[in-house]
Amino acid sequence: MVREIAQGVVRPLAAEVDRDHRFPDEAVEAAAESGLMGVLIPRQYGGAGLDAVAFAVCIEELAQACASTAVIVDVHTSVGTEPILLFGDEEQKGRWLPQLASGELLGAFALTEPASGSDAASLKTTARRNGNGYVLNGTKVFITNIGRAGLYVVFARTGPDDGASGISAFLVPAGAPGVRVGQVFHKMGLNGSPTGELVLEDVNVPAANRLGREGQGFVVAMRALDSGRIGISGQALGIAQAAVDEARELMRERGHEQGDDFTLADMATRVESARLLAYQAAWLCSRGRPFTRQASMAKLHCTDTAMQVTLDALQIAGEDGARAGSPFERHVRDAKALQIYEGSNQVQRVVIARELLKG
Amino acid sequence: MDFEFSAEQIAIRDTIRELVQDRVAPRAAEIDQTGEYPRDIERLFADNGILGIPFPEDYGGISGSSVTICMGIEEIAKACASSSLILAVQALGAYPILVAGSEEQKKRLCPPLASGDKVAAYALSEPGSGSDAAAMKTRAKKHGSEYVLNGTKQFITHGSVAGTLVVFAQTDPNANHRGISAFVLERETSPWKVEKLEHKLGIRGSPTAQIVLEDVKVPAANRLGEEGAGFKIALAVLDRSRPGIGAQALGIAEGAFAYALNYVKERQQFGQPISSFQGIQFMLADIATQIEASRHLVFQAATKVDSKAPDLTKIAAMAKLFASDMAMRVTTDCVQLLGGYGYISDYPVERMMRDAKITQIYEGTNQIQRVVIARALLR
Numbered sequence: 159m160v161r162e163i164a165q166g167v168v169r170p171l172a173a174e175v176d177r178d179h180r181f182p183d184e185a186v187e188a189a190a191e192s193g194l195m196g197v198l199i200p201r202q203y204g205g206a207g208l209d210a211v212a213f214a215v216c217i218e219e220l221a222q223a224c225a226s227t228a229v230i231v232d233v234h235t236s237v238g239t240e241p242i243l244l245f246g247d248e249e250q251k252g253r254w255l256p257q258l259a260s261g262e263l264l265g266a267f268a269l270t271e272p273a274s275g276s277d278a279a280s281l282k283t284t285a286r287r288n289g290n291g292y293v294l295n296g297t298k299v300f301i302t303n304i305g306r307a308g309l310y311v312v313f314a315r316t317g318p319d320d321g322a323s324g325i326s327a328f329l330v331p332a333g334a335p336g337v338r339v340g341q342v343f344h345k346m347g348l349n350g351s352p353t354g355e356l357v358l359e360d361v362n363v364p365a366a367n368r369l370g371r372e373g374q375g376f377v378v379a380m381r382a383l384d385s386g387r388i389g390i391s392g393q394a395l396g397i398a399q400a401a402v403d404e405a406r407e408l409m410r411e412r413g414h415e416q417g418d419d420f421t422l423a424d425m426a427t428r429v430e431s432a433r434l435l436a437y438q439a440a441w442l443c444s445r446g447r448p449f450t451r452q453a454s455m456a457k458l459h460c461t462d463t464a465m466q467v468t469l470d471a472l473q474i475a476g477e478d479g480a481r482a483g484s485p486f487e488r489h490v491r492d493a494k495a496l497q498i499y500e501g502s503n504q505v506q507r508v509v510i511a512r513e514l515l516k517g
Numbered sequence: 518m519d520f521e522f523s524a525e526q527i528a529i530r531d532t533i534r535e536l537v538q539d540r541v542a543p544r545a546a547e548i549d550q551t552g553e554y555p556r557d558i559e560r561l562f563a564d565n566g567i568l569g570i571p572f573p574e575d576y577g578g579i580s581g582s583s584v585t586i587c588m589g590i591e592e593i594a595k596a597c598a599s600s601s602l603i604l605a606v607q608a609l610g611a612y613p614i615l616v617a618g619s620e621e622q623k624k625r626l627c628p629p630l631a632s633g634d635k636v637a638a639y640a641l642s643e644p645g646s647g648s649d650a651a652a653m654k655t656r657a658k659k660h661g662s663e664y665v666l667n668g669t670k671q672f673i674t675h676g677s678v679a680g681t682l683v684v685f686a687q688t689d690p691n692a693n694h695r696g697i698s699a700f701v702l703e704r705e706t707s708p709w710k711v712e713k714l715e716h717k718l719g720i721r722g723s724p725t726a727q728i729v730l731e732d733v734k735v736p737a738a739n740r741l742g743e744e745g746a747g748f749k750i751a752l753a754v755l756d757r758s759r760p761g762i763g764a765q766a767l768g769i770a771e772g773a774f775a776y777a778l779n780y781v782k783e784r785q786q787f788g789q790p791i792s793s794f795q796g797i798q799f800m801l802a803d804i805a806t807q808i809e810a811s812r813h814l815v816f817q818a819a820t821k822v823d824s825k826a827p828d829l830t831k832i833a834a835m836a837k838l839f840a841s842d843m844a845m846r847v848t849t850d851c852v853q854l855l856g857g858y859g860y861i862s863d864y865p866v867e868r869m870m871r872d873a874k875i876t877q878i879y880e881g882t883n884q885i886q887r888v889v890i891a892r893a894l895l896r
Binding site: 270273274275276277280299300343344345346347353417418465469472473476477480481482483487490491494495497498499502503504507508 | 642647648672715716717718719785786787788791794796797845849852853856857859860861862863867870871874875877878879882883884887888
């Protein structure tokens, strides 16, 4: 079913949304109608109630068709929604999850700041207590779904502590007074997915919109990113698989020699090994077992694979593939983002090494 | 191996470096965004003698040395890969005339190129004939003292802006690659048609044209070498021009690295510059080492071109292969070093990464370079 939508609705739009830098409304609507926006949300809240393995597969299928659409749905489904699933109280779940599951609300995740990227715990956005609520001030940057999201999960500092323990998580509706979209970036790829600044100026947020306890925000962010990395792995696999398939088709049509044959063999082998790693992480997650290291390994390996494989496919396609509008050059531009976001691959290595060396 | 550049070469390089920093670097982002050929920079290069570098003094130029050409391309590519093609393609168009032209042809055809009054282009590839150049379909039929050319040429860098076009065409279609001849078309007397311009992943300021030749008349005096010598000329030209693509790749990588190196020293995370982390330091060390190795190979190849060394074909292919693969890896890593900022067009490294890719593809894909190298090894 996902493949049908991906190939039937999403894929035909991919070149156009890339060229025109436009949001793939039709693709996201189709995803919503088929229930993709609520894959991980339990049935009682209107979702499909599926697990991380199903989620990874869905994102992979979407990314095979259009990487922009995949990241829009991925961010919504994982880091945009999971913090509520994992840390929300009953009232919060009942209020927000049905709207997120139906796609009526698009979710987003606002952690990064201009001076706080890999060092997320150093964020400066403040949430000052004010009666029965908070007042948020600060600027978030590199926010996927900017301007399109109806609900942002925002991380801000509530305590005097300037480290991780002073951070809390909030649900901030896009329509709240003082919420503004800043610069929207012109990027190398993923042009159908808007990325930009979220500016918060004296935004009043009721205490009922705080996720988890005060000071628990960093834990919320890290846990959300762990499963977010499974989604990004799926996205990487989809892009990589598309590159392999398109290179294969091209070689069949025009003939091939052993040099390119070997490249294709290496590409397919890399993708296959990356897929197994991603599914392993997703399976562990779905079983409630520790999966931090595996999720980081999957994100690192899948995204490095996507970069390598898309470059190889473009090399096989040659100058025809470098023409704007060719899927080969688009895959390369799209793939690069994946080595950077949801924890750069340097951060993944830090996480993996820490997990390996601890205790 | 240590490369001793002459005082004159260093003076030329320093002049170019200064011009590029003052006049080209500030235009690079805009050239990429608009995708427009920078006529102003062509003029700047012409006025400052840079377009005369590929030509010896006897033919109105200032050098003719491949080493000097590579130094120039490298300097320009550090700031703007599109602009570096203005010199690189001038050299590519010059080589067939210098390699195969008669004294009369050199004296007549070179000076307007050396002065920069005209820019050159080189038309070998066709829609059905890329890596397999011998499969070309363009025909040249002799009628008296002229040839009439018909055919379509594909991916012709500067085909739309050039005043002089070196074209390869079949004079004897039954003779396969031994039936190919080379011609010099001058736009005023042998006009060609630009069918379309490509939109590309990178080098967007360097127009890539599809050219159509419909009954284009070329005087027989503009045939380079004998009939049937075209394929040999094409290969000899590519031997000489490949170090230039290596130099372009080298410059792109150096430009990206200079920017990223500065960035990691400035960017603070975890209370310290990210350059203080060993994971970043190792990336810097690997990048710098790859650049250094490529520089030596590129200038060794250029030196061999200048000395007409017997193994220049192999070394030129190695230089192009190694430097362009290096540039792709290095620019990809430089985007990584800037993180999210690397991915947006407010910063130059994403452009450099997009520009790097073509160096692995044009003037013989890197698959073809490997074929050339293997053939030389197994001969």
